[in-house]
Amino acid sequence: MTAPLKLAVWDVDGTIVDSRKIIQRAMNRAFERAGLGGIEYDRTRTIVGLELTEAILRLAPPDYPAERIPRLATYYKEAFVEQRAEPGFEEPLYDGARETIERLVDEGWLMGVATGKARRGLDIVFGHHDLHRYFDTFQTVDGGLGKPHPRMVLDAMKETGTDPIQTVMIGDTRFDMEMGRNAGVHTLGVSWGFHTPDEIREGGAHDLHDGFDTLNTALDAFGARVEDMAS
Structure with a gap:
């Protein structure tokens, strides 16, 4: 099967x-x-x-x-x-980000991006960190309506052949949560970015996480539910 x-x-x-x-x-x-x-x-x-x-x-x-x-x-x-171009420039990955992405890919997950960046900006960041190879669909504002409109998540699902019950949106702002909710998918908020926990919850986060340890647990639970529904 x-x-x-x-x-x-x-x-x-x-x-x-x-x-x-x-x-x-x-x-x-x-x-x-x-x-x-x-x-x-x-x-x-x-x-x-x-x-x-x-x-x-x-x-x-x-x-x-x-x-x-x-x-x-x-x-x-x-x-x-x-x-x-300035000396000492840094735009680091959060601790645990690469490890989580690699693990999910190894376990057969599809990976998507939905960002307010233009594709050129996304390519610069992903090129610097060698992240392109992990992802299957790249959704940016170049493709049409941005957050909180559901367009990017809907296009990501269309490109990967997935549906809402198989899809989870992960982000640090209320706009990410609103976009995911508008697309009918599960939403996981993270508190280490730009918006406050209250703002993220107001956007409709199903869960909110303070670290990659609990985020990984939530992703595993989501994946298990998807597999149970398919069995």
């Missing part, structure tokens, strides 16, 4: 990769260059995961001219690229 398919769809920033410093520095530099005096991390963190233009719109002052939003977004992209 063929084992049932199981798909884990992962957010990237704040879930697999610790990008808190680089994202904050880039947004702060962008706002400074636009003459807006910079921006605090506690504001920046609230928009991580959204498509960039939508994120900038939420952060810009209410009276900021709409025609300047694309330029502010460009400043952010430029600041991001600049940091990658």
